[in-house]
Structures are given as C-alpha cells and as structure tokens.
Amino acid sequence: MSPAIPDRVLRELGRTEGDTDSLGLLVRDQDTRRLVLLRALLDAAAAAPAAVCPPPLLDRLREDWALLEAAERTDRAAVRTVLFHPMAGPWAQRLLGGLTGTTAAGPELHTDLAHLSALAAAAAIRAALPCTVRLTSREELLSLPTLGAVRAEPGPLVLTHAGGETTIRPAGAPPLSVRSLPDGTMASADPRWLPVLTLPPVLPGAGPVPLDDLDPYRTRGTGLERHGLSAATHIDDHERKAWAESWSGVEPLLRVGGEHRLTEAAVLLRCLVPLGPPPGSGPVGQGAAHCSGTRREAFGAVLSSKPATPAYFASTLVHELQHTKLAALGALVRLHHEDATPRHFAPWRSDPRPFDGLLQGAYSHLALADYWQRFALGARRVTHRDLAWAEHARCRQQVGAVLPVLAGSAALTPDGRVLVNEMITVYHRLEDSPPPTGHLARAEAYVSTAKVIWQQRNGSPRS
Numbered sequence: 001m002s003p004a005i006p007d008r009v010l011r012e013l014g015r016t017e018g019d020t021d022s023l024g025l026l027v028r029d030q031d032t033r034r035l036v037l038l039r040a041l042l043d044a045a046a047a048a049p050a051a052v053c054p055p056p057l058l059d060r061l062r063e064d065w066a067l068l069e070a071a072e073r074t075d076r077a078a079v080r081t082v083l084f085h086p087m088a089g090p091w092a093q094r095l096l097g098g099l100t101g102t103t104a105a106g107p108e109l110h111t112d113l114a115h116l117s118a119l120a121a122a123a124a125i126r127a128a129l130p131c132t133v134r135l136t137s138r139e140e141l142l143s144l145p146t147l148g149a150v151r152a153e154p155g156p157l158v159l160t161h162a163g164g165e166t167t168i169r170p171a172g173a174p175p176l177s178v179r180s181l182p183d184g185t186m187a188s189a190d191p192r193w194l195p196v197l198t199l200p201p202v203l204p205g206a207g208p209v210p211l212d213d214l215d216p217y218r219t220r221g222t223g224l225e226r227h228g229l230s231a232a233t234h235i236d237d238h239e240r241k242a243w244a245e246s247w248s249g250v251e252p253l254l255r256v257g258g259e260h261r262l263t264e265a266a267v268l269l270r271c272l273v274p275l276g277p278p279p280g281s282g283p284v285g286q287g288a289a290h291c292s293g294t295r296r297e298a299f300g301a302v303l304s305s306k307p308a309t310p311a312y313f314a315s316t317l318v319h320e321l322q323h324t325k326l327a328a329l330g331a332l333v334r335l336h337h338e339d340a341t342p343r344h345f346a347p348w349r350s351d352p353r354p355f356d357g358l359l360q361g362a363y364s365h366l367a368l369a370d371y372w373q374r375f376a377l378g379a380r381r382v383t384h385r386d387l388a389w390a391e392h393a394r395c396r397q398q399v400g401a402v403l404p405v406l407a408g409s410a411a412l413t414p415d416g417r418v419l420v421n422e423m424i425t426v427y428h429r430l431e432d433s434p435p436p437t438g439h440l441a442r443a444e445a446y447v448s449t450a451k452v453i454w455q456q457r458n459g460s461p462r463s
Contacts (some may be wrong), residue, residue, distance in 0.1 A: 268321050365395045
C-alpha cells in the first residue's frame with residue numbers, strides 16, 4: 001500500500017464515500033500542488049527568453065507576486081481563497097505551458113501573464129490591504145477572481161483599494177467605486193460592476209458556493225463540444241433566481257443519499273460554472289436535458305447547465321464530485337499502469353474510452369446507482385419513486401457492464417485493486433434492494449442496445 005493514504009481512507013473512497021478527514025487529505029494535497037504550480041510560474045517566467053516574457057512583463061509579474069506575499073502576511077486565509085479558486089488552476093497550467101514551451105506561446109501568453117495582476121488585486125482586496133494595481137481589460141470585461149468583474153473597453157485600467165473601497169479607473173471612461181461587504185462579497189451602484197453570485201453553504205460552517213459566470217478561464221481550453229457539453233454562459237437576473245431556487249432544495253435531497261453526500265459537497269465543491277442549454281435541447285433549455293462536467297486542473301469546480309429540478313441538481317453534484325474525488329486520489333496515489341489508448345466500451349459514451357476514463361465513469365455511475373436507490377426507497381410519491389428506480393437501474397446496469405474489465409486488469413496497482421474491490425462490494429450490496437422487474441428489464445435492454453450500437457460504430461470492445 002502507498003504510504004500517502006491510509007488503508008481505511010482508500011477503502012472508504014472505494015465505496016464512493018469519505019468523511020471530512022478523508023476528503024480533507026485530498027484537499028490538502030490539491031492545495032499544496034496549486035502552491036507549487038504557482039511558484040513554478042515565477043521560476044519559469046524568470047528563466048524564459050525575453051521574446052517569451054519581455055522584461056517589462058517580468059517586472060510586473062514580480063510586483064504582483066510581491067503584492068500576493070504582502071496580502072498573505074496580512075490575511076493568509078483571504079489570499080488562499082483566491083489562489084485556491086478552481087479557475088486559477090487552468091490559468092496557471094496554461095501559462096506555465098506557454099512559458100516553458102510545452103504549449104505554443106501564442107499572442108494570448110501576454111494576456112495570461114497579465115492575469116496575475118487581477119489575482120493579486122483580488123487577494124489584496126480580500127485581505128483588506130491597501131494597494132494600487134495596473135490591470136488590463138479583456139473582451140470588454142475585467143475579472144477580479146472570486147469577487148466579480150467590470151464592464152470596460154479592452155485596455156489598461158488602474159485599481160486602487162483602501163478602507164474597504166475599491167476605485168477602478170478605466171481609460172477613457174469615468175471611474176467606478178465598489179465597496180467590500182462583511183460577507184466577503186462586493187457591491188456597487190454602478191451598472192458596470194458585475195458581482196459573482198454566491199449560493200448559501202451546503203452545511204453550516206462550510207463556505208458559500210460561487211456561481212461563477214465571469215472568470216475568463218472557466219472553460220478556456222476544455223474543448224467542451226467534444227464532450228457533449230455546451231459553452232459557458234453569462235446568466236441574467238432571471239436565471240440567477242432560478243439557480244438560487246433550485247439550489248435551495250439541494251441540501252435535503254443530497255441528505256437522501258446519506259450524510260457522506262452532504263459532506264462531499266461541503267468539503268469539495270468550491271464553485272459552480274453555469275453552462276448554456278445542452279446541445280440539441282432547444283433555444284430556451286427548459287426541458288430535462290442536461291449536461292455537466294469537471295476539469296482535473298480546476299479542482300473543486302463543477303460545470304453544469306441549469307438542472308431541471310433540485311433532484312437532478314443533487315444527482316449532478318453526486319456524479320461530478322466523484323470525478324473530483326477520484327481525480328484527486330489518482331494524483332495522490334497510482335491506481336493503475338494502463339495506457340491512455342481509447343479502446344473500451346462504456347455504456348454511457350458512444351466513443352471508446354481509455355482505461356482511466358472507464359474507471360472514472362464506473363466510479364461516478366456507481367455513486368449515482370447508490371444515490372437513486374436510496375432516493376427510490378425513501379420516495380413517497382409514485383412518480384418520484386418510478387423515476388428514481390429507472391435512474392438506479394440504468395446506472396447499476398451500466399456499472400455491471402464494465403466492472404469485469406476493471407477487475408480483470410493486471411495493470412491495477414495494489415491501491416487500485418483495493419479501490420476496485422470496494423466498488424464491487426458496493427455493486428453487490430445494491431442487489432439487496434432490487435428495482436421493480438420492469439425497470440430492470442428496460443435497463444438491461446438499454447445497455448444491450450448501447451453495446452450493439454457501439455460495436456457497429458467502433459468494432460468489438462477489447463479488454
């Protein structure tokens with residue numbers, strides 16, 4: 001076994017569970033990796049050729065870094081709220097690739113470099129540290145991560161913060177003032193200021209959950225369309241109200257799945273990124289069609305179109321937070337030595353999946369099968385019960401179709417073997433409360449049909 005994670009924790013995670021201490025281990029590792037990544041940016045910028053990182057930009061980067069250090073000395077927790085914001089991860093990975101030459105250093109590299117100024121300014125504001133920062137608006141929007149954004153023509157701006165008041169002076173436009181509120185948000189009477197909407201904590205003592213439709217890196221570089229996801233969207237006041245109303249019903253529905261589902265959301269969820277209606281769902285997106293996803297480099301973020309009901313909102317969190325959890329575990333310990341060749345059949349996808357993708361999908365669908373079974377057993381209304389049994393049966397059959405491939409892999413590490421064995425235990429435990437026969441038959445037909453279509457499109461699956 002790996003010394004990086006206790007056997008008890010690994011088994012708990014294998015059952016798609018996890019208490020505060022177990023999940024906290026994953027969080028601390030991810031946060032440490034973020035700090036190391038940020039330090040690597042500073043070193044890479046200093047080592048980069050002047051053609052990649054010109055001296056004026058390097059000087060500005062060092063000024064921003066010095067402001068971050070000063071803000072952290074003033075209020076460490078406030079600064080880390082900004083640095084650990086999920087969207088700082090994609091930005092840092094993208095910038096590091098440009099500075100080191102592992103990705104093409106295109107014209108946006110300088111814009112990516114300048115984004116550190118916005119992060120430093122947001123950190124200083126949260127830490128109540130007086131500062132003056134030069135910023136650059138992009139695409140008619142200046143984002144202050146975790147706080148909000150200013151509508152402004154592309155170009156330079158100057159931000160000054162002191163005494164709880166922030167003044168932003170765009171070039172060629174009147175200044176605007178934004179005040180800091182006791183709850184960590186910011187407000188302004190000026191319509192150019194766009195605050196980040198924050199949803200209430202899942203549990204008392206947990207932090208509020210930003211509904212971030214403003215950060216410029218929230219979906220940049222994801223190739224959303226390849227994964228059946230819609231593009232990121234800005235939401236209007238009506239849509240914000242709909243999100244908030246749906247969110248208000250999530251806590252009791254997560255609790256239906258067990259206290260560990262609430263714990264997952266309280267410990268792991270750091271922001272929601274709203275997506276537009278799913279492709280093919282029509283212009284208004286009012287139906288049940290839904291899409292969601294996560295990003296490995298954006299730990300704690302769930303990308304999602306607006307769920308049709310609180311029940312689907314809760315199940316989306318159950319689904320996506322398993323991906324967050326398993327990706328963090330995989331960064332901490334090696335689970336397998338399989339290669340990344342996409343060759344496996346997965347009933348939830350039409351394309352071949354690599355082994356790691358198969359493991360990820362089986363893990364999240366196993367958690368969903370467990371969630372919907374608990375929902376069905378506790379549902380009072382027949383329509384709710386039937387819907388939940390249908391979802392449970394489909395997810396359970398999907399997992400059952402791929403567990404033999406996972407269990408039969410000789411490339412699982414000892415830690416990976418423990419994880420998969422615990423998944424198998426949960427799968428068989430679900431048999432104690434089987435779904436009604438009709439739901440089971442439909443689920444079996446669904447998976448069989450999916451496999452036939454997959455084989456016609458891709459050939460026979462290989463293990």
